[in-house]
Amino acid sequence: MKETESFQFEGDSAPTPKEGAEIKSITRTNDEDGKLSSLEIRNLLLMVLCFTCVATSITLVMGGSAVTIVSVGGSGSAAPLGVSAFFVGSSLVSLGTAPLFERLGRRGGFIVGGVLGLIGGLIGIGAIVAQSTVLVIVACLPVGLASGVGLHLRFAAMEVVKESNRAFATTLVLSGGCIAAFLGPESQAATRDAFGEDLTYMGLFMMVAILNATCAILVFFVQFPNEKEKNVPATERDEEEQDSPKETPSVFRPLSLLSRFDFISSAMLAFLAWSIMVSPMSIVRIVMNQLGYSPRLGLLTLELHFLGMYAPGFVTGKLIGKFGTTIMGWVGFILFCCGLLLNMLSQSPEKGTVATWIVGLVLLGIGWNIAFASATMMLAKTYENAPQNAKKTQAANDFIMFGLTGAFVVSVGYIFKGGGSGLEGWRLVNKVVIGLVCAMVTLMLAVTFIGKKGAEIK
Numbered sequence: 001m002k003e004t005e006s007f008q009f010e011g012d013s014a015p016t017p018k019e020g021a022e023i024k025s026i027t028r029t030n031d032e033d034g035k036l037s038s039l040e041i042r043n044l045l046l047m048v049l050c051f052t053c054v055a056t057s058i059t060l061v062m063g064g065s066a067v068t069i070v071s072v073g074g075s076g077s078a079a080p081l082g083v084s085a086f087f088v089g090s091s092l093v094s095l096g097t098a099p100l101f102e103r104l105g106r107r108g109g110f111i112v113g114g115v116l117g118l119i120g121g122l123i124g125i126g127a128i129v130a131q132s133t134v135l136v137i138v139a140c141l142p143v144g145l146a147s148g149v150g151l152h153l154r155f156a157a158m159e160v161v162k163e164s165n166r167a168f169a170t171t172l173v174l175s176g177g178c179i180a181a182f183l184g185p186e187s188q189a190a191t192r193d194a195f196g197e198d199l200t201y202m203g204l205f206m207m208v209a210i211l212n213a214t215c216a217i218l219v220f221f222v223q224f225p226n227e228k229e230k231n232v233p234a235t236e237r238d239e240e241e242q243d244s245p246k247e248t249p250s251v252f253r254p255l256s257l258l259s260r261f262d263f264i265s266s267a268m269l270a271f272l273a274w275s276i277m278v279s280p281m282s283i284v285r286i287v288m289n290q291l292g293y294s295p296r297l298g299l300l301t302l303e304l305h306f307l308g309m310y311a312p313g314f315v316t317g318k319l320i321g322k323f324g325t326t327i328m329g330w331v332g333f334i335l336f337c338c339g340l341l342l343n344m345l346s347q348s349p350e351k352g353t354v355a356t357w358i359v360g361l362v363l364l365g366i367g368w369n370i371a372f373a374s375a376t377m378m379l380a381k382t383y384e385n386a387p388q389n390a391k392k393t394q395a396a397n398d399f400i401m402f403g404l405t406g407a408f409v410v411s412v413g414y415i416f417k418g419g420g421s422g423l424e425g426w427r428l429v430n431k432v433v434i435g436l437v438c439a440m441v442t443l444m445l446a447v448t449f450i451g452k453k454g455a456e457i458k
Contacts, residue, residue, distance in 0.1 A: 036165060039223065043160040044169060046222045047153050048176040050110065053215035054150030055177035055310065057117055057208050059184030061086050061143050062278065063302045065136065066286055068201040074133040080282045080413040082140040087274075087406030089144025090151070094398035097149060098391040106156050106224040113149025114216025116142045121209025128202040139205060146212055148398060154376055155394050159225050166380070167317035171373050175313025181306030185299050263393070265447050266378035269329060270401040272440045273371035275408045276336050277364045279433050280343055280426075281305060282409060283416050284361060287426045291348040293357075301358050308365025316373045325374040329444050332371030336437050339363030343430045348423060371440075408436075 036044070065082025074081075093116075101109040120142030127135030157169040184207075191203020284305075285298040320328050342360030346352060383393045412429060419428030 036161065040161045040165070040169075043222050043224075044157065044172060046218055047157055047160070047173050050215050050218050050222070051150070051153045051173045051176035052179045052183070053211040053218070054117075054147060054153065055180035056184045056187075057143060057150075057211045058086075058147050059177075059180050059302075059306050060188055060204050060208055060211075061140055061147075062281065063185055063285070063306070064188045064201065064204045065140055066282060068128075068204060069133055069136050070286065071200050072128065072131045072133050072136060074136070077413040077417040078133060078137075079286055080409055080416075081137050083278065083282045084406050084410040084412075085137045085140040086144035086147065087278075087402050087409055089141040089146075090148035091144075091399055091402035091406055093145040093148035094395045094402060096395075097152060097398070098395040100149070101152070101391050106152075106159070107219055107222060109149060110153070110156075110219040111216045113146045114212045114214075114219070115146075116149065117146030117212025117215070118209050120144075120146060121205045121207075121212060124205025124208060125202055128199050128205065143208055143212075144402075148402060150215065151398070152394065155380075155390070156224065158380060160222070167321045167373075167377055169317075170376055171313040171315075171317035171320075173313075174316075174369070174373065175310050177310030177313070178307060181310055182303050184306065185303045189299055260382065261446075261450065262378065262382045263397070265443060266375045266382065267397045267400040268443055269378065269440070269447075270372055270375035270397065271404045272436055272443065273332065273368050273375060274401065274405040276340075276433055276436050276440070277309070277368035278405065278409060279412050279436075280340075280364060280430060281361065282412055283426070283429065284357070287416075287422065288357065290422050293349055293354060297354050301354070301361055304358055305361035305365045308362040309369055310365075312366055312369040313373070316370055319370075320374060320377055325378045326444070326447055328370050328374045329447065332367045332369075332374065333437070333440055333444055335363050335367030335370065336440070339367060340430055340434055340437065344427060346423075346426070 062083055065086070066079035069079050069082055093113075097109065100112060104112065120139050123135065123142065124139035127139050153173050154170050157173040158166040161169045187207050188201070188204050191207065193200060194203045281302070285295075285302060288298040288301065289295065316328075339360045339362075342356045342363065346356045346360065379394065379397050383390045415429050415432055416425035419425035
């Protein structure tokens with residue numbers, strides 16, 4: 001009997017006792033071995049491609065919205081507002097992701113997300129034609145909505161594999177951003193002047209529209225468990241329900257989450273990971289351009305930063321499984337400290353080297369990957385005893401995470417300008433981010449000594 005048969009058709013009409021014993025034995029063995037079935041591999045590969053589209057769209061907006069705003073006449077202090085609008089959109093959509101996925105299923109929900117991203121891309125194209133700073137910022141909002149939906153691929157990945165492979169599946173899907181690390185910035189550079197000097201960066205939003213449409217098409221071919229279950233004949237579902245003991249479902253109370261240490265710690269760790277990483281990233285190209293670095297070096301710095309964000313996904317899941325989320329959270333903290341130290345040491349081309357800029361941003365990217373993946377697995381632990389509340393808990397987490405990040409990023413442009421722009425503004429932004437790192441160390445101490453038992457996933 002093949003592995004795919006025991007996993008794919010689990011719950012079918014009751015076999016004979018001998019056959020049933022064989023199926024259970026094989027299922028246990030496969031789960032212990034951690035081997036992926038052909039169906040799991042197919043689903044994960046499709047989801048990696050879907051996340052590549054989502055992540056590329058994110059890198060285009062997060063890496064290019066600031067220079068796009070400046071190109072249409074916006075000021076340096078307004079440059080980070082596009083990124084902020086992106087995070088506000090990601091936060092707002094989280095209020096509706098739970099009912100969206102419950103009503104339309106994972107597939108339908110991700111298709112809706114792709115359509116939202118397509119709309120954002122079209123608004124962005126109109127913004128470039130109209131040379132409107134306001135419209136560029138507005139265009140980032142629906143792209144944020146789409147990304148907020150698309151980032152749920154990290155949760156959906158845990159649903160298409162066995163429990164022993166969940167950490168691997170989550171980080172594997174996130175590693176789809178490795179392609180996005182170069183595809184986003186390079187496509188932006190290639191299309192920058194494709195439509196003439198009067199329509200600079202229109203290609204950026206055209207790529208956003210194409211990528212989101214592609215994601216909506218690819219996700220159609222992913223076979224999600226809830227949708228597979230709908231195809232099981234009613235008589236077979238009735239037999240399974242009769243054989244299985246009925247459990248009283250727990251009631252989901254959103255406000256009760258705010259009193260749970262495990263939920264608050266995972267949401268705050270995710271918020272801090274995003275804010276520490278994205279604040280320097282949102283202005284680095286502008287600062288490097290002001291100091292005299294070539295646009296190509298600024299683009300390379302951003303590309304390697306994005307690579308640092310996603311490349312560790314190939315091993316992060318295994319490391320979390322081996323050492324636990326708390327230890328890996330501390331690893332992320334150390335990487336953030338090293339990255340910010342290099343950022344503070346960065347100089348102009350005449351006085352320093354571009355290596356400090358590149359390595360500093362890369363370390364921030366790696367730190368984000370480890371801290372964010374740890375926060376995701378910490379969150380999964382909060383609803384393992386009430387899986388019916390998973391989507392609502394995930395939505396509440398993302399609302400807090402993206403809402404706080406968006407609110408903080410709004411201030412980055414003004415902090416940068418308050419420091420006097422250039423190198424002085426860059427250092428002031430990084431000093432403020434050091435404050436976030438101090439908050440992170442406080443949180444990690446609380447997780448380690450107060451909530452270790454509830455937060456640790458071995």
